[in-house]
Amino acid sequence: GSYRIAVLPGDGIGNEVTRGAIEILKTIETRFGHQFAFEFGLIGGAAIDQKGTPLPDETLAICRESDAVLLGAVGGPKWDRNPAHLRPEKGLLQIRKEMNLFANLRPVKFYDSLTDSSPLKKEVIQGVDLLIVRELTGGLYFGKPSGRIVENGEEKAVDTLLYKKEEIQRIVKTAFELARKRKKKVTSVDKANVLESSRMWREITEEIAQDFPDVTLEHMLVDNAAMQLIRSPQQFDVIVTENMFGDILSDEASMLTGSLGMLPSASLSASGPSLYEPVHGSAPDIAGQNKANPIAAILSAAMMLRLSFGLAKEADAVEKAVQQVLAAGLRTADIAQKGHRAVSTEEMVNEIKAV
Amino acid sequence: GSYRIAVLPGDGIGNEVTRGAIEILKTIETRFGHQFAFEFGLIGGAAIDQKGTPLPDETLAICRESDAVLLGAVGGPKWDRNPAHLRPEKGLLQIRKEMNLFANLRPVKFYDSLTDSSPLKKEVIQGVDLLIVRELTGGLYFGKPSGRIVENGEEKAVDTLLYKKEEIQRIVKTAFELARKRKKKVTSVDKANVLESSRMWREITEEIAQDFPDVTLEHMLVDNAAMQLIRSPQQFDVIVTENMFGDILSDEASMLTGSLGMLPSASLSASGPSLYEPVHGSAPDIAGQNKANPIAAILSAAMMLRLSFGLAKEADAVEKAVQQVLAAGLRTADIAQKGHRAVSTEEMVNEIKAV
Ligand SMILES: CC(C)[C@H](C(=O)O)[C@@H](O)C(=O)O
Ligand SMILES: CC(C)[C@H](C(=O)O)[C@@H](O)C(=O)O
Numbered sequence: 077g078s079y080r081i082a083v084l085p086g087d088g089i090g091n092e093v094t095r096g097a098i099e100i101l102k103t104i105e106t107r108f109g110h111q112f113a114f115e116f117g118l119i120g121g122a123a124i125d126q127k128g129t130p131l132p133d134e135t136l137a138i139c140r141e142s143d144a145v146l147l148g149a150v151g152g153p154k155w156d157r158n159p160a161h162l163r164p165e166k167g168l169l170q171i172r173k174e175m176n177l178f179a180n181l182r183p184v185k186f187y188d189s190l191t192d193s194s195p196l197k198k199e200v201i202q203g204v205d206l207l208i209v210r211e212l213t214g215g216l217y218f219g220k221p222s223g224r225i226v227e228n229g230e231e232k233a234v235d236t237l238l239y240k241k242e243e244i245q246r247i248v249k250t251a252f253e254l255a256r257k258r259k260k261k262v263t264s265v266d267k268a269n270v271l272e273s274s275r276m277w278r279e280i281t282e283e284i285a286q287d288f289p290d291v292t293l294e295h296m297l298v299d300n301a302a303m304q305l306i307r308s309p310q311q312f313d314v315i316v317t318e319n320m321f322g323d324i325l326s327d328e329a330s331m332l333t334g335s336l337g338m339l340p341s342a343s344l345s346a347s348g349p350s351l352y353e354p355v356h357g358s359a360p361d362i363a364g365q366n367k368a369n370p371i372a373a374i375l376s377a378a379m380m381l382r383l384s385f386g387l388a389k390e391a392d393a394v395e396k397a398v399q400q401v402l403a404a405g406l407r408t409a410d411i412a413q414k415g416h417r418a419v420s421t422e423e424m425v426n427e428i429k430a431v
Numbered sequence: 432g433s434y435r436i437a438v439l440p441g442d443g444i445g446n447e448v449t450r451g452a453i454e455i456l457k458t459i460e461t462r463f464g465h466q467f468a469f470e471f472g473l474i475g476g477a478a479i480d481q482k483g484t485p486l487p488d489e490t491l492a493i494c495r496e497s498d499a500v501l502l503g504a505v506g507g508p509k510w511d512r513n514p515a516h517l518r519p520e521k522g523l524l525q526i527r528k529e530m531n532l533f534a535n536l537r538p539v540k541f542y543d544s545l546t547d548s549s550p551l552k553k554e555v556i557q558g559v560d561l562l563i564v565r566e567l568t569g570g571l572y573f574g575k576p577s578g579r580i581v582e583n584g585e586e587k588a589v590d591t592l593l594y595k596k597e598e599i600q601r602i603v604k605t606a607f608e609l610a611r612k613r614k615k616k617v618t619s620v621d622k623a624n625v626l627e628s629s630r631m632w633r634e635i636t637e638e639i640a641q642d643f644p645d646v647t648l649e650h651m652l653v654d655n656a657a658m659q660l661i662r663s664p665q666q667f668d669v670i671v672t673e674n675m676f677g678d679i680l681s682d683e684a685s686m687l688t689g690s691l692g693m694l695p696s697a698s699l700s701a702s703g704p705s706l707y708e709p710v711h712g713s714a715p716d717i718a719g720q721n722k723a724n725p726i727a728a729i730l731s732a733a734m735m736l737r738l739s740f741g742l743a744k745e746a747d748a749v750e751k752a753v754q755q756v757l758a759a760g761l762r763t764a765d766i767a768q769k770g771h772r773a774v775s776t777e778e779m780v781n782e783i784k785a786v
Contacts, residue, residue, distance in 0.1 A: 165624045195555040195661050216592060222627045231596040233631035237571060241586040267675070269520045272577045276588035299682040306550050306661060306686045320622070324679055327654035331661045 078111040079385055082142035082349070084135060087121040087164060088358030089368035090148020096370030096425040097146060097377040100397075103429045104381070104390050115142065119171065120150025120164035120358075130167030136174055140348060144384035145175075146377060147353035152360040164358075172212050177343035177351055178243070179250045180210040181379075182326045184309075186333050189402055192413050193334030196306065201333050206312040207258065208329055209251040210322025212343055214243045215273070217319050239273050239318065244280045246346060251316035252288040261292045261313035265301045265321055277318065298325070305329055330355050337369030337410040338398075340376035342383055350384050352376040362409075366420045369408040371398055374428060397431035433466040434740055437497035437704070439490065442476040442519060443713030444723035445503020451725030451780040452501060452732040455752075458784045459736070459745050470497065474526065475505025475519035475713075485522030491529055495703060499739035500530075501732060502708035507715040519713075527567050532698035532706055533598070534605045535565040536734075537681045539664075541688050544757055548689030548766050551661065556688050561667040562613065563684055564606040565677025567698055569598045570628070572674050594628050594673065599635045601701060606671035607643040616647045616668035620656045620676055632673065653680070660684055685710050692724030692765040693753075695731035697738055705739050707731040717764075721775045724763040726753055729783060752786035 083098065085091040098114060105112045117135035124130050130150070139145045150164035160166065171177070186204040194201055219236030226232070248264065255262045264281045266274035278295055285293040296304065298321045304311065305325065309332050317325060330336050339355035354372030362368055375398060382391035406427055409418040419427070438453065440446040453469060460467045472490035479485050485505070494500045505519035515521065526532070541559040549556055574591030581587070603619065610617045619636045621629035633650055640648040651659065653676045659666065660680065664687050672680060685691050694710035709727030717723055730753060737746035761782055764773040774782070 160630070163624065169625070195551050195663075197550055197552055200550040217625055219589070224627065224631065231631075233594055233628040234574070235592040235626045235628050237590040237592060239588055267678075269518065270524070270572055271590045272579065273588040273590050275515070276579065276586075299678045302657070302679045302683040303686045306683065308550075321679075323622075323654045324657045324676075328657040328661065328683065331658045 077385065078113070079143045080113045080115065080141065081380070082117055082139045082145040083114050084117045084119040084139075084145060084147045085122070086119050086148040086150040086358065087152050088149060088360045088363035090120075090150065090358050092364070092366065092368050092421050093354060093370045093373035094146055094148040096421060097373040099425050100374050100394060100428060101377050104394065107393075108387070108390050110387070110390075119147065119167045121152050121155045123167060124155060124158070124162055124164065130162065130164055131170040131174075136171070139171065139175060142349050144349050144380045145351040146373075146380065147351055148373065149354065149356065149358035151358045169217065171351070172343065173218060175348060175351065176213065176346045178211065178213045178346045179247055179344040180212040180322065180326075181254070181342040181344065182208040182210065182329070182339065182355060184208070184329045184332060184339060185335075187335055187338070187402065190334045190411055193411050194332065195334070196332055201309060204309045204333060206309065206329065207254060207314045208322060208326045209247065209254065209314060209316040210326055211243065211247040211318045212322075213319075214239050215319035237271070237273050237320075239276065241276070241280060244277050245284060248281050248284045248316055250344065251314050252284060252291050255291045255314040256288065259313035260290055261294070263294050263296050263301070263312055263315045265296050265298050265315055265317035265325065267298050267321075268295070269297060273318070301325060302328060305332065326355075335411065337408065338371040338375065340372055340379050342376070342379045344383070350380075352380040366422055367409050367418075368421050369410050370421050370425050371408075374398060374425075397428045400431050401427045432740065433468070434498045435468045435470065435496065436735070437472055437494045437500045438469050439472045439474040439494075439500060439502045440477070441474050441503040441505040441713065442507050443504055443715045443718035445475075445505065445713050447719070447721065447723050447776050448709060448725045448728035449501055449503040451776060452728040454780050455729050455749060455783060456732050459749065462748075463742070463745050465742070465745075474502065474522045476507050476510045478522060479510060479513070479517055479519065485517065485519055486525040486529075491526070494526065494530060497704050499704050499735045500706040501728075501735065502706055503728065504709065504711065504713035506713045524572065526706070527698065528573060530703055530706065531568065531701040533566065533568045533701045534602055534699040535567040535677065535681075536609070536697040536699065537563040537565065537684070537694065537710060539563070539684045539687060539694060540690075542690055542693070542757065545689045545766055547768050549687065550689070551687060556664060559664045559688060561664065561684065562609060562669045563677060563681045564602065564609065564669060564671040565681055566598065566602040566673045567677075568674075569594050570674035592626070592628050592675075594631065596631070596635060599632050600639060603636050603639045603671055605699065606669050607639060607646050610646045610669040611643065614668035615645060616649070618649050618651050618656070618667055618670045620651050620653050620670055620672035620680065622653050622676075623650070624652060628673070656680060657683060660687065681710075690766065692763065693726040693730065695727055695734050697731070697734045699738070705735075707735040721777055722764050722773075723776050724765050725776050725780050726763075729753060729780075752783045755786050756782045
């Protein structure tokens with residue numbers, strides 16, 4: 077088939093890792109006889125520097141005309157002191173909202189060869205294979221009012237955790253559909269003992285569960301989930317939760333297996349092209365040094381092949397190539413054992429291509 | 432001196448662990464020549480069963496007339512399906528608000544003898560000695576509006592994250608004062624790249640920091656904090672954060688050292704007596720079996736001696752007794768190594784008394 081891919085490298089190592097992912101996609105293109113057209117757009121700090129805004133209209137237009145978006149990473153100390161509307165992250169929040177990217181999927185998988193890199197004991201993380209499904213366009217991130225007020229001479233700040241019924245329905249439904257293709261268990265995380273929005277979340281989740289009798293549903297309070305993720309992460313299959321809880325828990329989960337540099341993510345759209353990006357950030361400290369681990373970006377491209385283009389065989393091929401290269405002992409600096417040589421970004425990409 | 436202590440055992444193992452703590456307090460009373468008067472009150476499920484409300488007025492009256500409150504734990508499956516206002520946790524939320532318990536202090540400390548119980552590797556947790564200072568009477572827990580709305584035929588649920596300037600000032604000030612007596616570092620956790628309330632939090636924290644030139648202030652985003660707590664918890668001294676973030680991070684942190692059954696907490700009041708309680712819950716599965724670890728409740732009593740009564744020597748004595756008993760190898764079931772005999776709640780209490 078023929079597919080248009082919008083590429084937004086962003087900042088820092090976003091550049092080198094998307095370059096790596098593109099090389100892998102080109103290999104797939106040739107090997108499987110597809111046509112991928114890459115169109116580049118600016119986002120984040122790079123866009124602020126060149127266009128004066130973190131998400132230029134041209135970028136949004138390129139994305140909207142694409143079949144899927146590949147994003148690198150945004151941010152860096154250069155823009156940290158900017159006012160809110162001129163910060164790289166603002167571009168990320170805007171693209172989520174503009175493109176209706178309501179479902180953020182973050183798989184976390186145990187790699188036997190990486191147990192040294194994990195802060196957790198091997199017996200705790202062995203066999204971990206979980207998927208966090210985070211609601212991405214609602215809740216505290218976008219609710220109004222959000223601002224400062226002065227009332228009776230008292231200064232206050234307010235943010236609003238708002239969810240519409242349909243927003244909860246679609247994310248929970250997505251989680252159940254994904255669980256059906258996995259270990260058939262959904263853990264819905266909320267704070268129903270305190271929040272009204274969580275009580276509605278729980279009710280709707282119970283309703284949706286009726287349509288998935290083959291999937292087990294369990295509710296877990298967010299504070300307990302933060303504990304259980306460390307204590308016995310093997311118990312989880314699919315975790316579904318609202319935006320802010322998902323932000324916190326998915327970053328926590330990304331630490332479990334010591335493979336942050338290898339974790340991909342997908343942000344599915346309710347209405348158009350979806351977006352794929354590595355979980356890691358822009359890592360300004362190693363940017364441009366040919367040191368970054370390209371695997372997260374490459375696995376994000378594999379998710380794109382599978383979820384946006386329906387190219388399962390091709391996605392499998394990429395994932396297997398990554399596995400093989402790891403099994404052969406190749407490591408970038410972030411996952412290298414003490415005393416072992418780390419390969420460069422380019423070497424890693426070339427080896428994966430060569431499989 | 433002479434002190435009135437309100438005791439609210441609550442539910443489940445709350446009963447046996449507060450009983451243990453009282454025994455230790457009585458030993459201190461005799462040994463150091465103080466007078467402790469204990470007054471008992473109902474809270475949580477026990478209060479619902481006997482008085483039809485999770486926080487009866489009598490209980491609140493007893494607490495208000497006391498010099499400090501010792502709480503066990505609340506909750507259990509029996510009340511899980513109750514409507515919100517008849518749930519045990521509601522009693523906890525109410526007592527926090529009514530008694531102005533604005534600062535929840537949760538120390539997490541590495542115990543060399545417990546490294547087997549931790550899911551984290553020894554080198555990661557070695558030397559951990561951190562204190563979470565959680566704001567406890569504001570934010571999403573108490574902000575209005577909080578409820579369901581129907582707008583243009585759409586069903587919505589809303590909660591409100593609201594902070595007054597003074598609420599942030601007093602909790603941050605408390606954190607700095609505590610850091611001054613420790614390793615002189617404050618990590619303020621927020622989500623300033625997304626939330627207005629966090630941006631105000633950050634500003635106020637910068638202001639307060641001016642008055643503490645001897646203390647280092649660092650800001651950390653909540654998602655990053657959730658990662659750093661697992662990746663390198665040794666970096667932290669005092670962590671200060673708002674109510675919901677604090678709920679999540681403190682439970683996460685309680686898993687680090689494998690000592691959940693030993694973690695105490697204090698909830699300081701802005702206007703009256705403070706409250707002390709173990710971090711663990713009511714553990715209905717082992718309630719009444721003389722198996723629960725009383726150390727968290729005992730160390731909570733030690734915090735009471737130190738923080739509410741200014742009895743530092745006495746608090747030290749309790750803490751040292753606990754250390755000694757652990758060093759001697761005594762373990763309740765929750766912290767016992769495989770193959771080692773676990774002692775009962777009573778045995779543990781007796782041994783600590785005997786030191
Ligand atoms: C950069 C920030 C706004 C963003 C978020 O909070 O969603 C990031 O942490 C993420 O998880 O993608
Ligand atoms: C029981 C619940 C309402 C409470 C909270 O969320 O504050 C608990 O989790 C805690 O941390 O004390």
